Amino acid sequence: MSIPNIILHFYCLFFISSYLSVGTSQAQPTMSGDTAGVLAFNGGKVLTLSDGFFVVTDALTHVNTRIAAPHQPEVLYYSAISEDGRWFIYSTKTKAARITYVHDLAKNGELRQLFPFALESATISVDGRSAFFIHSKTFWNAKLAAYDTQYWQLQAERAVASLTNSAAANADGSQLLVAAGSIVTAIHSKTLKTEKINWEKSRLTSLVYHPTLRHQYASINHKNVIEVRDLLKDSVLHTIRTNGGQITRIAYTPTGTGLISLDDTGNLIVWNLANRSVQMRDQGVKAYGQLDGQQLIVLKDAWLRAAYRPADTVTTQPDSAYLGKAKKVDMLPIPLIAYTPETNFLLGFGMSFIFHPQNDSTAVDKRYFRPSIITPSAAYGFSGQLQTSLAVNYFSKRGWHFANQISYVNNNRSYFFGLGHGAQRRINTTYHNDVFSWSGALTKGIGDRFFAGVAYQIRHDSPLDFDESPSLSVPDADGGLLAGIGPVLRFDTRNDVLFPTKGYYVDLSFTRFGDWLGSDYQYSDVRLDYRGFHALPILTNGTTLAVQALYQGTFNGEPPFYQLPYLSGDRILRGVWRNLYIDRQAIAVQAELRSNFSNIDPRYGYVVFAGAGDVAPDFFKGYNPGVIGVFGVGYRQQAIPKLKLQSRIDVSYTTKGHVGIFGGLGLSF
DSSP states (O other): OEEOOOSSSOOOOOOOOTTOOGGGEEEEEEEEEEOTTOOEEETTEEEEEETTEEEEEETTTOOEEEEEOOSSGGGEEEEEEOTTSOEEEEEEEOSSOEEEEEEEGGGTTEEEEEESSOEEEEEEOTTSSEEEEEEOOOSSEEEEEEEETTTOOEEEEEEEETTEEEEEEOTTSSEEEEEETTEEEEEETTTOOEEEEEEOSSOEEEEEEOSSOTTEEEEEETTSEEEEEETTTTEEEEEEEOOSSOEEEEEEOTTSSEEEEEETTOOEEEEETTTTEEEEEEOSOSEEEEEETTEEEEEOSEEEEEEEOOOSSOOOSOOTTBOOSSOSEEEEEEEEEEEETTTEEEEEEEEEEEEOOOOOTTOSOGGGOOOEEEEEEEEEETTTEEEEEEEEEEEOTTSEEEEEEEEEEEEEEEEEOOSGGGOOTTSOEEEEEEEEEEEEEEEEEETTTEEEEEEEEEEEEOOOEESSOOSSOOSOOOOEEEEEEEEEEEEEOOSOSSSOSSEEEEEEEEEEEOGGGTOSOOEEEEEEEEEEEEEOSSSSTTOEEEEEEEEEEEESSOOOGGGSOEEOTTTTOTTOOTTTEEOSEEEEEEEEEEEESOSSOTTEEEEEEEEEEEEESOTTSSOOOOOEEEEEEEEEEEEETTTTEEEEEEEEEETTSOEEEEEEESOOO
């Protein structure tokens, strides 16, 4: 049972039976008095401060227990009554001392224990045998301590984050749940060891466990919204906006089918979670509690007792306060920091807008319920480059997929190393130009696995400006317009677009660039991209082996050298310089083992990867192998919780002796 955090406020935690309704309520005065000074109301007992004494009044018998208060009431930092009405606990906090007092109300308020710290939050197990305190908060951390309530002896203690503000114990007392900002940690109640960490989208307070289900809990987020979650599945079950004042307390009804909320304007609501409706409303409430399965104690301007009886009928119409399981749009700021030999350091900023699929009956198939992402970005390179881009990846509920990338680079700086196996990194020529590029594809789902449509590309390069006379023979340096279009076929069985752990993806496209589209170059481009994802029952949950094979070839014409197939870090082989390996055809394969450091905290992970590739004028005729290999490791961290959208940084080494460092957002493939 929970003892909530109260700083000169009243909080209460009483369970109301799930059959309460407005139509059967009847309020009857049982006591007189002003409730403005109520500090806490719990376990059928009301706590007030009067004439230097704490006064604990039994709401049913009216018996008072008087306990001497601190000489300076303003130093009161925390006060609460336990849910069973037995323990009164409060803390004082001054520059000189921090003290927590534990009084036994079952023994006329006898002082049972003193602790040399101030509480931030506390919870007591349902059986009443164990108490858990969050105390001694500093800038860096706080302490979580477990005590037995028979002798109030310390059983275990550990450090927790300084933002930790709420704790709850589950129904059987086997697990604690603590919240620190948006991090929710499940902790073993005996050893206080971490069992699971979930990173939520919101900053949470006022955690309460379901009375019977071990893995369900409710909380209040920083936007004043109630969220009900499944801890085991790490998913949101209900999202409720009360449209009132700041919510001060929530509690489950005894059966767990209802949830009770009270805000600072006095609105008391019982939410029926089974049919997503409002079952009861009351106003002007200071605090509330329950004495038995049919009586609700409500404190208003005068102390009133209201009895709620089982209703003959219960409203079952869904209430508009239920918002669903997720918001429609997430915004993710993306700082851009990179280094390449061409651009020097590159600094910029982007913003990803992630549109969550809305589950409704008009969708063709649930397989198309995939997030759509729009990302504008801009960056500046210290060698004088200005880069802007807009990426759109849209999935419609009717199976359409629109992928589009528009970019412009002012003063693009690149190296030309030559063509084929004869290229060497130490022999190069630097050139500058401006580049506009627009590429994408529009496809339609056929069944639940195939997509078919058209792909297109438009690109314009200004004439290439070399820093010095080229030491290598440059095939073409006039720039010009490229325009091409052609069919594309896709096969996609991935279980997730942002973080697949099983399934396959195959993309086959043919693009023809021709003067009939106004293109200055005429040739054909063929690409085949295969990706496979395999879940492995090793290391940690979610360990995945990802494999990719890529082929690109140009035929029937002469493309400019900067459009020839190539191998590099932005495509498939991390650690290889752009333009170092280019030719009329390119082929490469890579594999990546993805895993987390632990099952407890899936936010942090790592990858181990290796790959190989080659370029040639023609792999099918007179091919002379010159394969280059790449291998390395990488670090991963979730950028958006739940979606598993990751930020990444990789370090790679090639068989040619080159070292590369690469970063970005999302998977490498």
